[in-house]
Amino acid sequence: MAFPGFLADYTVQTVIVGASLLGLCSGALGCFAVLRQQSLLGDALSHAALPGIAIGFLLFGSRQLSILLSGALVAGVLAALLIVLLTRRSRLKTDAALGIALSLFFAVGVVLLTHIQNRENASQAGLDAFLFGQAAAMLRQDLWILGTVTATALLLVISFWKEFKVVTFDPDFASSLGLPVTALEIVLTTMIALAVVIGLQMVGVVLMAAMIIAPAAAARQWTHRLETMLILAMVFGAVSGITGALLSSLARGLATGPLIVLTASGLVLFSILFATRRGILWTAIHARRQHANLITQHVLTTLYQLAQNHHNPAYRTEQGMVVSYYGDAGNRALSELDRLGYVKPARHLPEEGTHWILTAAGIKEAERILASLHPVES
Amino acid sequence: MSTIDPQAARSENVTNIQVDARHEPDLAIHVEDLTVSYGTKPVLWDIDMDIPPGVLAAIVGPNGAGKSTLIKTVLGLIRPAAGHVYIHGKPYRDQRRLVGYVPQRTSVDWDFPTTALDVVSMGLYGRLGWFRRPGKREKQRALAALEQVNMSSFADRQISQLSGGQQQRVFLARALVQAADIYFMDEPMAGVDATTERAIIEILRKLRDQNKTVVVVHHDLQTVTSYFDWIVILNVRIIAQGSVADVYTAEHLRAAYGGQIALLQSNSFTKDTQG
Structure with missing residues (x-):
């Protein structure tokens, strides 16, 4: 047998x-x-x-x-x-x-x-x-x-x-x-x-x-x-x-x-912890990702508004300034935005740190985000 | 359920005289001597209510006036202590297919594991009969109803992921798919945003324009005159009923709302303060 x-x-x-x-x-x-x-x-x-x-x-x-x-x-x-x-x-x-x-x-x-x-x-x-x-x-x-x-x-x-x-x-x-x-x-x-x-x-x-x-x-x-x-x-x-x-x-x-x-x-315990979508772990990861995403969007719109205030679409924002405001999350947000092609690095003066300029795609995305914040009632 | 009571005996006498065996066939909804109590406390007292076909009717009244209880009793969900309900002249039991229902959104658990499309197709379960599953045709009809409420892109969305206004639209679509002649809706505009409210009232108007009768439990006295053409003012008893132009007066509202109306009087939305 x-x-x-x-x-x-x-x-x-x-x-x-x-x-x-x-x-x-x-x-x-x-x-x-x-x-x-x-x-x-x-x-x-x-x-x-x-x-x-x-x-x-x-x-x-x-x-x-x-x-x-x-x-x-x-x-x-x-x-x-x-x-x-x-x-x-x-x-x-x-x-x-x-x-x-x-x-x-x-x-x-x-x-x-x-x-x-x-x-x-x-x-x-x-x-x-x-x-x-x-x-x-x-x-x-x-x-x-x-x-x-x-x-x-x-x-x-x-x-x-x-x-x-x-x-x-x-x-x-x-x-x-x-x-x-x-x-x-x-x-x-x-x-x-x-x-x-x-x-x-x-x-x-x-x-x-x-x-x-x-x-x-x-x-x-x-x-x-x-x-x-x-x-x-x-x-x-x-x-x-x-x-x-x-x-x-x-x-x-x-x-x-x-x-x-x-x-x-x-099985209940395992499911509560690890289930996709509803599980505690998945929800926590999702929330973290959402938060990072939010910070990234926030940084992008900040860059956009700075450019707007200076009447210069190619305004160079200093990375140090972003970091002083957002902390280390600012660094991660900038490299994410760079990866997405929404910003590109630029040198301002030789002795200063990295600066960032919005790309055309970045300007478009920032405008989309800002517009979505004030939904026009139709 | 019992037919051997004085009420029924009386209506039998009446029908013997009439040529038409039906009772008030010209009215979409005819409610006679309806009394409902929870324990010893009467919630509805001796309600006589007539609603003609093809109107958009509001039921208004203060909290605890029995508005939801009234439509639930008409729909047979609550058994009255006394009274009768006729839909197009026949008892509700025989006319169930003619009636669609939108319960209060908060009356169900929206965390139920199902999709928007599935909830809408529930409106077809009565027609389908036992043992038959909703098939392709039912799916098409449910999708069309979702389209009518501008929700077709949310068909496969789990219902807990919908906003309050979207959930309300799903409920409305579920009623639309019933293809009823008379609709009862329990606070369809409660807790929805202005855009959804406008979308909902547009759909209700369309239904009325197709000569359907729509009865809505409504909370917002400010919008009564612009939304509705028929009104029932309720506070345990019927205070007034008729066309909005005729009976929507400060006097009637005061009778229904008592002291609470002081707050409303200064506003110019009732007939006798408009002039």
């Missing part, structure tokens, strides 16, 4: 496939959550899932994943409804409503969880794995659930692409077009809840929100198009999942969920 030994391992294979499916799904849906400024919705939904898991276990006495996840989904939907109700019927803003729903449901979940753990039942063991996730507990049949949810999510996003886009960007306008905005929002929120729920087993209640937010947030840094953002977020999600799964398989006792989240967060 060409694979390294550990990749042949049944559990490792399952975790890698599961983690990449989860990454694809949460990456795609996370874009809509982030753009709708509902990043924390994922957090509220995942924390709210805990009592659902506990109640599912109490009612059916089973650890079967489908039962626990159904409970989680019901609890998540109830929490989402509570959030909508709180924001519509009270004066609370969305962040406060999210916070209340999150802590209320999580507290109930923890109470139920400790209650279950004190009941001395053999099958209870491992329910608390949902707090931080336990990827190794994943079975091959669980992949079907992950795969179905991911396929459904992608199918919906492709089918209702333009509707989801306009509802996310401008819900009022979408509604004026006659689109069923509330129904579309419910579909989106339900799919986000499903993505959260299928990730609970692997990543856990506490960290699952990161899987919704991080890939989308990282992708947003690189592009100005929703299509590209969605694809990038899916790639980032899958890469995080696979990397996390591989890292955790390298040694015993490395938790998969947190490693996946760490990888995703690393």
Whole structure:
């Protein structure tokens, strides 16, 4: 076999496939959550899932994943409804409503969880794995659930692409077009809840929100198009999942969920720092260049105005004077202007330093700059 | 939504007598007994508003008068406590295709990852129907609309890189592409420079000259007489409505604005101070 030994391992294979499916799904849906400024919705939904898991276990006495996840989904939907109700019927803003729903449901979940753990039942063991996730507990049949949810999510996003886009960007306008905005929002929120729920087993209640937010947030840094953002977020999600799964398989006792989240967060950090156009580094370089450009233009117009004041287009400006005013930036500006062919050096008197004369192109450019400062209204 | 209420019963009686089954078909917009409240606080009270076709109409009133709420309710974005809206004599639901909308520019996040052209083509989504993507023809129409607002060179520009006035023009182009008969615009001239304001009013006039009806929430009382031919003065209730020449008086403004009008009175832009 060409694979390294550990990749042949049944559990490792399952975790890698599961983690990449989860990454694809949460990456795609996370874009809509982030753009709708509902990043924390994922957090509220995942924390709210805990009592659902506990109640599912109490009612059916089973650890079967489908039962626990159904409970989680019901609890998540109830929490989402509570959030909508709180924001519509009270004066609370969305962040406060999210916070209340999150802590209320999580507290109930923890109470139920400790209650279950004190009941001395053999099958209870491992329910608390949902707090931080336990990827190794994943079975091959669980992949079907992950795969179905991911396929459904992608199918919906492709089918209702333009509707989801306009509802996310401008819900009022979408509604004026006659689109069923509330129904579309419910579909989106339900799919986000499903993505959260299928990730609970692997990543856990506490960290699952990161899987919704991080890939989308990282992708947003690189592009100005929703299509590209969605694809990038899916790639980032899958890469995080696979990397996390591989890292955790390298040694015993490395938790998969947190490693996946760490990888995703690393991608966010990298994107914020280094992304083209929006990244901090690119913006800083761009700002520096803009500033240098501005100084260069300023020097050129100063030369132009000096020439104008002396009624002499071939007026020689002393370099030392420019430098005394602009500092070292003046030197850089003059050599840049020289390179552009807007000025040329000239000797004034032998014992004096370099002087500069505007070229014809330089005069034209200076006039263009000055004219652009006073746009004539038309 | 419910049709079994006294309002509807009454209009049914009326329609039984009339030959035409439609309600006030000669009016572009006919609003009847419209009341809207946020909680217990009424925002609009018993609004009866008639706007004839082919006018450029302004809705003016002080802050909190319910101007935006009025057009949002007409567009079905806010559910009224009572009342009815008729567009060319039929309920708004049936006439949606006839209506275009320009929301307040600040109501959306302009950092959304999309281009000016893409935003404009959103105006065609209603017509396209489910599952169909905008194609070449839609792109052409969106480009033509951008051309109308002098923004075709910004088609591929990311929308966060546009100035406020340019963003406003993009919104206007998105409404133009709807090819509607009646337009509702929420403060299209708020926060734009003088050049953009003139460009926008030129487009609105052109629409009116094509016999379309344009209803604009407007803030600047100084420009009412030069821009508009119809006016609705609002402060929770309708204070006055009619042609600008008839009802744009200091008396009506005082009724709407109260003490705030003292500041405006010295200016000579209302009818009875002009003479």
